[in-house]
Amino acid sequence: MTNDYDLVVIGSTPEAIYAASRAAYLKARVALVLQPIEGHLDSAEAIYSRRFTHVTHLFNQFKEIYPENLQLSLPLTRVTHWGKEVNTILAEINSPAYLSALGIDVIIGSGELVKLPQQAVVVEGRKLRSQAYLLATGANLITSQIEGLEEVGYLTTRDLWHPDKLEFLPHHLAIVGQSPIGIELAQNLNRLGKDVTLIIEDQQFLPHEDSETAMVLQAILESEGIKIYTQNPVTQVRRIEGKKWLQVGNYGIESDEIIIATQPYPNWDGLNLEGVGVEIRENRILVNEKLQTTNPRIYACGSLIGGYNFSHIAQYEAQIALKNALFFPRFKVNYSTIPYGIFTDPSLARVGMTEAQAKQCYQDIKIIKQPFKNISQSQILGETIGFCKLVVRKNGEILGGHIIGSQAEELIGAIALAMQQKIKIGKLIDLVYPYPSLSEILHQIAVEWQLEHLRKNKRLQNWLENWFIWRRCWFS
Numbered sequence: 001m002t003n004d005y006d007l008v009v010i011g012s013t014p015e016a017i018y019a020a021s022r023a024a025y026l027k028a029r030v031a032l033v034l035q036p037i038e039g040h041l042d043s044a045e046a047i048y049s050r051r052f053t054h055v056t057h058l059f060n061q062f063k064e065i066y067p068e069n070l071q072l073s074l075p076l077t078r079v080t081h082w083g084k085e086v087n088t089i090l091a092e093i094n095s096p097a098y099l100s101a102l103g104i105d106v107i108i109g110s111g112e113l114v115k116l117p118q119q120a121v122v123v124e125g126r127k128l129r130s131q132a133y134l135l136a137t138g139a140n141l142i143t144s145q146i147e148g149l150e151e152v153g154y155l156t157t158r159d160l161w162h163p164d165k166l167e168f169l170p171h172h173l174a175i176v177g178q179s180p181i182g183i184e185l186a187q188n189l190n191r192l193g194k195d196v197t198l199i200i201e202d203q204q205f206l207p208h209e210d211s212e213t214a215m216v217l218q219a220i221l222e223s224e225g226i227k228i229y230t231q232n233p234v235t236q237v238r239r240i241e242g243k244k245w246l247q248v249g250n251y252g253i254e255s256d257e258i259i260i261a262t263q264p265y266p267n268w269d270g271l272n273l274e275g276v277g278v279e280i281r282e283n284r285i286l287v288n289e290k291l292q293t294t295n296p297r298i299y300a301c302g303s304l305i306g307g308y309n310f311s312h313i314a315q316y317e318a319q320i321a322l323k324n325a326l327f328f329p330r331f332k333v334n335y336s337t338i339p340y341g342i343f344t345d346p347s348l349a350r351v352g353m354t355e356a357q358a359k360q361c362y363q364d365i366k367i368i369k370q371p372f373k374n375i376s377q378s379q380i381l382g383e384t385i386g387f388c389k390l391v392v393r394k395n396g397e398i399l400g401g402h403i404i405g406s407q408a409e410e411l412i413g414a415i416a417l418a419m420q421q422k423i424k425i426g427k428l429i430d431l432v433y434p435y436p437s438l439s440e441i442l443h444q445i446a447v448e449w450q451l452e453h454l455r456k457n458k459r460l461q462n463w464l465e466n467w468f469i470w471r472r473c474w475f476s
Helices: 014-025 043-065 076-093 096-101 163-167 180-191 211-223 311-326 355-361 376-381 408-420 425-430 440-456 458-474
Strands: 005-010 030-034 105-108 111-114 120-123 126-128 130-135 172-176 195-199 227-229 234-240 243-248 251-255 257-260 298-300 340-342 347-352 365-371 387-393 398-405
Touching (some): 005 014, 014 030, 014 096, 014 311, 030 120, 043 180, 096 105, 120 130, 172 180, 172 251, 180 195, 180 340, 211 227, 211 347, 211 387, 211 398, 298 311, 340 408, 347 408, 355 365, 355 387, 387 440, 398 408, 408 440, 425 440, 440 458
Parallel strands (some): 005 130, 130 298, 172 257, 195 227
Antiparallel strands (some): 111 120, 120 126, 234 243, 243 251, 340 347, 347 398, 365 387
């Protein structure tokens, strides 16, 4: 029996739409099963959060310039309105009508994978047979099992983008979890005058990031007035005299409202993964380097396979899975040169290995660091906090880049490109950067590498000294 499609994509996420669009562009016959799921996470929340950070940053700058207007309030309904405008434009691009015009068979409904009599996806009684399948269903907002939480009540990060929620938030807020959006939200609400407590179950703040950049960001948040509790899981929630009380380790924390910002849970309900031989391990679908599941005809990407809930990483995974599903499965994922950022103020961005990871793999690690305060543009903007840090081998190979500072998410791309193209740090000196601009920090860090390399090379220093002595004598 012949297959109806070359690829069936299941999911309503940006990576699902991207994969289906790319497959149609390559002239493949593709079906996209759009699942209407309540509480589903997509790029819309990231857009709202990014807009919120931008607005509170401008608001904070205005208060610094005009301290006499400290009573000025920010109209929070405008924040959600601006975010909706952006998402409306993106929704038009990703609408079923637009996707159908590309040649994609768009089917709205809940899909279930079946194995017999032939592997297929069943949607509302219709069987979709394909050579390959891509699972890109994303993640859902799932609250952790905290005693008393359901009875007391709480908000999720997604709930806040409703105007009536954000506008009328009470003063004392407890944010549970340290997802990137949760950390951004803590800073933004604090800058609007809220009393914010951030509760983290892990032993340290952002344990997977470079320890130095994580410590700086934590210090910035605490200096602004955010109370951060690490290594303290919430074990119980109670309502006492109209207040919400959280039992956090040995501490009791009083709050007017609780916001859950834990990492989202993979959305695979109803897919019948076990029935088609797809193995799940530690709350993620098990895949190989080619993003094949334990059923080789079924691929998975995004939040289903673990990691941070970043749309661009999920899209990269969808691209690899797509090429393997449509052609020959020989393409492998490589996360070492994919950058990502946390949009606090200042923002944090990272690509490649941390210092600790590099030292476990190599013996010749060098750390080159340059502060933003030495950059003219940073002084002009008044944003001098932070630094750029490169993890480099003795031969100049860049293993990792870590930036905390203004526009870190924009600067990290140049480092990622250098790593991807195997450009060594010394070559960054040859690139001419606009002046004044924040990108000058990349030139200065390359100069610092060159100077340090020269200081340790006594033979080269002696040669240069003799050369200039000879040159002065010869041409005198």
